[in-house]
Amino acid sequence: MIQSRTTLSEMSKALNLSISTVSKSLSGSSEISIKTKQRVRDFAKMCNYVPNNFAASFRKGYTNTIGLIIPNILNPFYAKVLLGIENYLDNSGYKLITSISNESIDKEAKVMTKMAGGYVDGLIVCVTQETELTNTYSHINGLIDQGTPVVLFDRICEKINCDKVIINDYKAAFNTTKHIITHKKCKNIVMASLIDKMQHGKLRAEGFKNAIEAHQSNVIGKVLVANTVDELKHKLNETLQKDPTIDAIFGVNEQAVLQAISCTDQLKSNDHSKQITIAGFCNQYQANNNPSLIIVDQNAEEIGTQAAKLMLQRIKNVENSEYCTKTVSVNLN
Amino acid sequence: MIQSRTTLSEMSKALNLSISTVSKSLSGSSEISIKTKQRVRDFAKMCNYVPNNFAASFRKGYTNTIGLIIPNILNPFYAKVLLGIENYLDNSGYKLITSISNESIDKEAKVMTKMAGGYVDGLIVCVTQETELTNTYSHINGLIDQGTPVVLFDRICEKINCDKVIINDYKAAFNTTKHIITHKKCKNIVMASLIDKMQHGKLRAEGFKNAIEAHQSNVIGKVLVANTVDELKHKLNETLQKDPTIDAIFGVNEQAVLQAISCTDQLKSNDHSKQITIAGFCNQYQANNNPSLIIVDQNAEEIGTQAAKLMLQRIKNVENSEYCTKTVSVNLN
DNA sequence: CTGAAAGCGCTAACAT
């Protein structure tokens, strides 16, 4: 915070006006004569007056600031959601402050509490894996009970009662798999997942399996799950080696898609005729650049936009309306 | 901000104590008897008291919060710097709030002013291209004059007098080029740049040229600059086509490296014997995954750490010391 | 050991 800046009080003394006249002049109140307003403004400019928004927020009881908490900033999905949120808020005169929980539930709890401690009017959050997997929601429900508006996105916790933004994971996975089968004519598809314990991971896996079953007669589907990137890489390589008839990989999360690309790249450099279709949930720039890839575009920015919109609606109507869950549709690119 | 939470005043009434006794109890003051402290704490817990940090910060005159402004969150370099900063601050009991200027100088000015308006104790910023190119620094210098500590990183503005963190762009480019020549035995190297008007772009180009000149006898160097990704792609393709003896591309920024990869990938799929060495400044995950790539690792996290460190030093000593510029060394991977 | 009181900078209801 600033060492010593010009304050209303200082200016009021210098101008021989009351603090409130100065305040009203600066905020353009119609109560004040044009002449005075001009005089005050000129003087304020002269002494580089910068209003202390912090004090104003404190007085008014709200900050026009929303807090965002995401688990991982290196995943472009979250970066894009951030852009969507910032954009919407910016247009509505709100500011955004962001913190990274780094997939640590402790950090998540800490930063949420801090932010809710007066710094923000509401919180948009994507919980950590741990939060979802262990159903540890007290830090979030506590804030909601206190009256802090919360919007959840991406990873959804059913035990938390608040506004939410999700994509239709099941449908997205189903349609993508179907697309691989019908348009790409693939017959032996491997699904790769690093998120099979997560709610959305399960839904995506289900979509995959059901799409396979719908074509049961002539398509094989295999599911590969792993807990670490290295484990997945290993399993993928092994599987591809053992079964050379595999003609497609469906990655249900960012890292899985990237591993699929890297594993098949290696294969390709050995056997140039090898052609394996890769599809999946991915936002990585470079992956987007790869024309042969089928990308499930989660519309990250739109998710952000919707989350921000829900948040501002909630703030404005407070307890007016029921909590709602917004489903953003995905595109296949 | 929260609707209505328990306050010190409410608790003091309920406990028949003064506000200050309650306040001191909660902050563990030694002035208060153990018994009273315990009583207050128990009661506070019972009514879910959450201190209003906002009010406390207002009163104390500082927020223990640092603001970060970066131009682009989709570039992993900045994302990594963010992680470095957050990590350091977290360990020092500081919070970080982040905003994305999205390469818009207006947004940059707006958000810096807002943040400095009492929300943060200092600002760490990487200016937009426009800010650097047009030498438009008044919004930054104004804040510095007011007493807001500012630390600049990556893109450096010589006309701004403050603490800075940079890498040795010249040396990094020189060494990388040298490495390509001596270790990779390349003889016809193209440098690709999308930042040739930026200060660090110029330095990197100079490093490249001087390294080429040092081997003038048997190495050719060509410089390709462009303003847009598409333009660069076009130029790269053209150049590679015209001159099949090109055996290396040196990308001096993220996007240039990615384009180099994508262009040569295409070549490779036509002519499998083709082998072009690619080197450059890049943080993209997938690029890191490509073992044949020579990455100039800018030590983004270390840059963040150093920036945060400088900031806290400045805050603690205020006007004590001279401004300094810290140079973070790079690694060749 | 506990309490009273001032005040951070600003806003807004209420005078004048």
Add this chain to the structure above:
DNA sequence: ATGTTAGCGCTTTCAG
């Protein structure tokens, strides 16, 4: 059209 005043929730002297 301008001024007075109370107070947001907390910390922090200073008194008792």
